[in-house]
Amino acid sequence: MKNLLLAVSIFFLLQINLQAQLNIQFRSHYPYPSNVDLSNIWGYVDTLGNEYALVGTKEGMDIIDVTDPDNPQFKFHVPGPNSIWREVRTYQKYAYVTTEGGGGLRIVNLSYLPDSIQTRTWTGNNAINGQINTIHALHIDNGYIYLYGSNLANGGAIIASLADPWNPNYVGQYNLNYIHDGIVRNDTLWGSHIYQGYFSAIDVSNKANPVVLQTHNTPTNFTHNTWKSDDNQYLFTTDENSNSFLTCYDVSNLNNINEMDRIQITPGSGSIVHNTYIKNDYAYTSWYTDGVVITDVSRPKNMINVGHFDTSPFSGDGFHGAWGVYAYLPSGNILVSDIEEGMFVLTPTLNRACYLEGIITDSVCNIPLNNVNVQITGGTHHVEKSNFNGEYYTGTAHAGTYTVTFSAPGYITKTVNNVVLNNGLVTNINVEMVSNNGIDFSGKTLYNNNPLPGINVILENANTNYGFLSDTNGDFLRCNLIADTYNYFAGKWGYVTECGVETFNNTNDNFQINLNKGYYDDFTFNFGWTVSGTATAGMWERGKPIGTNLSGTPSNPGSDVASDCSDKAFVTGNGGGSAGDDDVDNGSTILTSPIMDLTQYIDPVINYYRWFFNAGGSGNPNDSLVVKLTNGISTVTLETVTASSPNNSQWVNKSFRVLDYLPLTNNMRVIFETADNNPGHIVEAGVDKFFVNGSMTVIAENNSYN
Numbered sequence: 095m096k097n098l099l100l101a102v103s104i105f106f107l108l109q110i111n112l113q114a115q116l117n118i119q120f121r122s123h124y125p126y127p128s129n130v131d132l133s134n135i136w137g138y139v140d141t142l143g144n145e146y147a148l149v150g151t152k153e154g155m156d157i158i159d160v161t162d163p164d165n166p167q168f169k170f171h172v173p174g175p176n177s178i179w180r181e182v183r184t185y186q187k188y189a190y191v192t193t194e195g196g197g198g199l200r201i202v203n204l205s206y207l208p209d210s211i212q213t214r215t216w217t218g219n220n221a222i223n224g225q226i227n228t229i230h231a232l233h234i235d236n237g238y239i240y241l242y243g244s245n246l247a248n249g250g251a252i253i254a255s256l257a258d259p260w261n262p263n264y265v266g267q268y269n270l271n272y273i274h275d276g277i278v279r280n281d282t283l284w285g286s287h288i289y290q291g292y293f294s295a296i297d298v299s300n301k302a303n304p305v306v307l308q309t310h311n312t313p314t315n316f317t318h319n320t321w322k323s324d325d326n327q328y329l330f331t332t333d334e335n336s337n338s339f340l341t342c343y344d345v346s347n348l349n350n351i352n353e354m355d356r357i358q359i360t361p362g363s364g365s366i367v368h369n370t371y372i373k374n375d376y377a378y379t380s381w382y383t384d385g386v387v388i389t390d391v392s393r394p395k396n397m398i399n400v401g402h403f404d405t406s407p408f409s410g411d412g413f414h415g416a417w418g419v420y421a422y423l424p425s426g427n428i429l430v431s432d433i434e435e436g437m438f439v440l441t442p443t444l445n446r447a448c449y450l451e452g453i454i455t456d457s458v459c460n461i462p463l464n465n466v467n468v469q470i471t472g473g474t475h476h477v478e479k480s481n482f483n484g485e486y487y488t489g490t491a492h493a494g495t496y497t498v499t500f501s502a503p504g505y506i507t508k509t510v511n512n513v514v515l516n517n518g519l520v521t522n523i524n525v526e527m528v529s530n531n532g533i534d535f536s537g538k539t540l541y542n543n544n545p546l547p548g549i550n551v552i553l554e555n556a557n558t559n560y561g562f563l564s565d566t567n568g569d570f571l572r573c574n575l576i577a578d579t580y581n582y583f584a585g586k587w588g589y590v591t592e593c594g595v596e597t598f599n600n601t602n603d604n605f606q607i608n609l610n611k612g613y614y615d616d617f618t619f620n621f622g623w624t625v626s627g628t629a630t631a632g633m634w635e636r637g638k639p640i641g642t643n644l645s646g647t648p649s650n651p652g653s654d655v656a657s658d659c660s661d662k663a664f665v666t667g668n669g670g671g672s673a674g675d676d677d678v679d680n681g682s683t684i685l686t687s688p689i690m691d692l693t694q695y696i697d698p699v700i701n702y703y704r705w706f707f708n709a710g711g712s713g714n715p716n717d718s719l720v721v722k723l724t725n726g727i728s729t730v731t732l733e734t735v736t737a738s739s740p741n742n743s744q745w746v747n748k749s750f751r752v753l754d755y756l757p758l759t760n761n762m763r764v765i766f767e768t769a770d771n772n773p774g775h776i777v778e779a780g781v782d783k784f785f786v787n788g789s790m791t792v793i794a795e796n797n798s799y800n
Contacts, residue, residue, distance in 0.1 A: 116474065116491060117443045118388070118403040121163040121427065125436040126151065134369070134418035135431035136182040138189065140207040147420070147429045148189055149437055150180030155191050155200070159208065163427045163439045170211050172202055185234045188259045192229035192241065199226060199241065201260060216254075220264040222246060235278035238265070238301065242273045242285075249273065249630065251283060253301045266301035271681075272630045275319040275369075282307070284320045284329055284345075289631040289679070291315025293331055295348055308348040313356055314338045315635065316669075319369050321377075328354065328394050330377055332367040335669070336411045340367055340379055340387075342394045354394040355487065359384045359402065361476050364411030373421050376400075376444060378428060380416040383408040386430045386440070390447040393520075396487035398447035398475055403440055405432040447475075448515035449489040450523065454480045454500060457526040459534075459573030465559075466502040466527065470513075482561075493517050503557045504531050504576030532574030535598060537605040539564040539584060546609060549589070550619045553580040575603075582607070583659055587621040587688050590614040590785070593659035613690050614785040616658035622688045623664065628681030629770060632667035632778070639665050644673035644776060648743045649707045655745050655782040663782035665705070666768055673710065678717070678777045682769035685781060691760035698752045698788040700732075700764060703745045705780030708737040717777035719768040723752070726761030735779075745782065 124147075126132065133150035138157075140146070147166070149156040154174035159167040174180065177195030184190070184204075191200035198217035206212070218226040229252075230243025239262060241252040249272035254262035274288035281299040287309075295307040311317075318334035329345045332338065339356035359365060359381050370379040375392035388401030406415030413433075420429040430438040450470065454463045462484025469477045473490030480486040490496070493516045501507040505527040515521055539549040545568030553560045555578055562570035577599045585591035589609045596605060615621050617636050625634045638661045641652025650673075654663035664685055669676030692698050700723065708715040715737035722731050732750045735742070752758060768779040 115404070116400070116402040117445065118386070118401045118428075119441040119443070120403070121439040121441055122160075122166050123436060123438055124158060124166045124168075128434075131178055131433045132417060132431040132436065133178060133180040133433070134182060135420050135429050135437065136184060136189070137420040137423050137429055138184050138204055138207075139424060140204065142208070143424075144208055145423050145425060145427070146204075146207065147437055147439075148182045148184070149431055150182055150191070150418075152176060152178055152180075155180065155182060155189070155202070157204075157207075157211065158437065160423075160427065160429065160439050163425070163441065166437070166439060169208060172200065172211070172213055174200055179230060181231045183232050183234050183239075185237075185239070185256055186259050190232060190234065190239060192232050194228045194230055194243075196227045199229060199232075199239075199262070201262075203260065214260070216262050218246075218252075218264055219262075222252065222264050222267075226252065231275040233275075233277055236281075238278070240276065240278055240283065240298075242275055248628065251276070251285070251296075251298075251304070253298065253304075266298075266304065268296055268298070268304040270306065271628055274317070277321050279322050279326055284322065286317045286320050286331070288317055288334065289629070290633050291317055291635070293317050293320050293329065295345065308351065310343065310351045313341055318367075321370055321372050323372055323391070323394075324375065328391075330370050330372060330391070332370050332379070334366055334368060336364045336366060337362070338367045340370055340377060340389060340397070342391060342397060344394065355397045357389060357397045357399065358476070359387045359399060363409065365409075366411065366413065368416070369418050371419065371421055374444075376421075378419045378421040380419045380430065382406070382417075383410060383412055383415040385416050385432075386419045386428070388442055388444070392446060393449060393487075396447075396449055396451060396489060398449070398489045398491065400445060400447050400491040401442050403430070403438070405430055405435055405438050407435075445491070446518035447489045447491055448493055448517055449487075449520040450498065450513070450515060451485070451487050451520055452523045452525060453484045454486060454525045454527060455484055456532075456574045457528045458532075461573050463502060463505070463527060466500055466505075469499045469501075470515075471497040471499065490515060498523065500525050500527060502527065504574070505529050529574040529576070531577050533577050533598060533600055533603045535572040535575035535603050535605070537562070537564075537570045537607065539568045539570070540606060540608045541589070541611065543608070545569075546589075549584050549586050549607075549609065551607070552583040552618070555580050583618050584609060585614075585619050585621075587615070588613060591616060591618055591659055593618070611694070611790060612786060615687075616655070616660055616783045617662040617664055618660035624686045625683065626686070627683035627767075629678050629683045630680040632676055632678035632770070633683045634664050634666055634685040634766075635668050636664050637662055637668050639663055639780065640668050640670035642670060642673045642675070642778075644707075644710055647707075647709070649673040649677065649709070649776055650778045651705050651745065651780050655703045658783040663780050664766075665780040666778050673776050678768055678770045678779070679774065680770060682767055685766040687764045687784070689760075690762045690786065692752060692758045692762045692786065693760050694790050695752075695758070695786065696789045696791055698758070698786050699749055700752060700786055701747065701749045702764070702784040703747050703782045704735065704766070705745055705778070705782075706735040706739065706742050706768075707776070707778045708742070709776055711775035712773055715775040715777075716771050716773075717769060717775055718771075719766065719779045721748075722765040722767070723750070723755055724763050724765065725756045725759040727759065728756060729765075730755045732764075745780070
């Protein structure tokens with residue numbers, strides 16, 4: 095059988111696309127039978143200096159000696175429940191194995207390698223004695239093991255001491271919501287909340303009482319894994335969905351978390367990122383169908399891919415290919431587990447990237463230009479865009495002399511030749527661009543013909559978009575705005591959003607927008623609605639609705655309310671796909687409005703459009719959408735929508751006279767809560783075009799939003 099597998103391995107290697115190799119040398123390939131898929135991988139070094147791969151498989155964990163990277167040798171198999179999910183970590187001379195197949199935590203004593211091993215299973219002690227069964231992932235830090243996504247603690251984190259590594263001792267848990275994976279550093283757990291779409295910072299200094307310090311959403315809202323930089327100043331995340339990113343955040347100040355950069359390996363292909371690990375300011379990342387990628391993250395604002403080896407014959411979207419990567423062997427060799435193709439041993443050549451950075455400005459008025467495309471011809475890095483400060487950060491893996499092109503709508507493309515780039519060095523090129531169709535544009539936002547500051551203004555069309563915030567005088571300006579026809583939007587919480595179409599040119603370069611007071615939100619802008627709840631999937635999110643249906647009936651809306659300004663709404667889950675892929679699951683999701691001072695109104699009426707769908711599953715659907723109103727003192731229910739309510743699976747307009755329910759205060763909010771109750775069914779909800787009408791006491795205005 096081994097000879098047959100070796101022959102299959104050699105055949106596969108002959109098919110490898112050499113174009114998908116960058117600074118990574120192939121050493122060996124350890125194949126598996128076609129019915130044995132691999133999951134994650136870890137490594138271990140015994141007292142003799144032998145290096146081992148600890149390979150998660152569908153049937154358990156294999157221990158493979160990779161001391162000779164060109165000739166891996168199978169040593170031991172640790173059987174386990176049949177499951178496609180298996181995670182491995184080590185502590186001292188022990189390996190810990192988790193799986194969603196059940197059976198608790200598998201502990202492997204590696205002390206006697208290379209001759210033998212010992213195994214046992216831990217299912218909990220103390221308050222959780224015998225209760226641990228399924229576990230998705232784990233992490234070990236400073237003598238404690240953290241078990242994520244288990245059958246306990248709402249899938250949060252079970253924490254146990256490893257003072258005796260063979261006999262873990264339960265000490266506490268985080269149980270607010272599901273954690274898919276996470277890393278712990280300096281008594282802070284950085285959790286990946288895949289279904290909520292954010293990472294969290296959780297203080298676990300008191301293991302019996304973890305406290306959430308901060309949360310932050312990730313680019314595609316499906317946070318799969320997190321890892322810290324060596325200096326603990328930065329956090330790296332992966333989103334496990336199509337066209338996702340490896341993303342870097344500055345987390346040195348939890349009150350001011352900033353995204354630094356995000357990167358892909360094949361932009362636009364649909365490729366899915368999976369796991370990332372950081373070592374010496376390099377990120378080692380498994381990208382499913384794209385294999386393993388090494389990214390230079392030493393300049394967090396300018397991450398550059400400097401190594402790539404494609405282990406998989408698949409490409410694009412899909413959960414095939416490289417599951418995990420291990421980069422911490424003393425030899426410097428890296429281990430990769432490919433779901434279908436087996437284990438790979440690789441040797442990287444680590445060189446820092448060649449960095450190209452600078453500022454792009456308008457040649458006439460010297461303002462920074464954003465969204466300018468920057469492309470290094472012949473480089474290994476993809477096209478980058480300048481940010482709102484006109485800054486751009488790009489580079490390539492190989493030193494050389496390159497041509498760099500700068501392009502943007504409304505500007506003459508600029509080409510810079512003979513740009514010399516060197517590994518580990520920053521080359522700075524500042525660029526001035528000349529507009530071939532620009533006007534000096536000025537605008538003002540007004541209320542009752544008086545300047546109105548702090549108004550969000552968007553001008554956009556198919557080619558260009560501009561974002562503004564009016565200053566203390568209500569002014570917003572743009573030198574060399576591209577003459578064209580734009581959709582415009584202007585809004586702020588407490589004022590009615592204005593929108594329309596306007597053509598700007600040399601004879602029409604001054605624009606005034608008058609807004610009325612009133613509470614209105616069609617979710618063109620982010621006015622600060624808050625999302626909370628316990629659901630493991632389908633949390634409220636603002637965006638352009640992506641429709642789903644069940645047996646021909648719309649479940650998630652495919653569009654927003656047509657009579658408002660934009661194409662956005664708040665919906666529960668917005669991942670598309672099948673009806674059950676991103677609906678509300680296993681709990682509630684709550685959407686709460688910003689505060690409203692309704693004492694400004696004489697007789698206010700709250701209006702909104704809502705969507706509800708509840709079907710599927712076994713038995714009668716039993717879920718709901720509950721709409722509540724609070725004045726800061728009391729809370730009442732405006733309506734409860736269920737599967738038997740009329741006009742479900744469409745936008746329904748509702749109106750409620752506030753004084754019929756509560757006295758008016760300056761601290762009023764509306765709350766939309768939908769929940770998936772046991773037994774589970776498919777449930778989706780939506781909210782759009784929220785507004786309050788009625789005469790205002792402060793000034794007589796037209797508060798019609800039709």
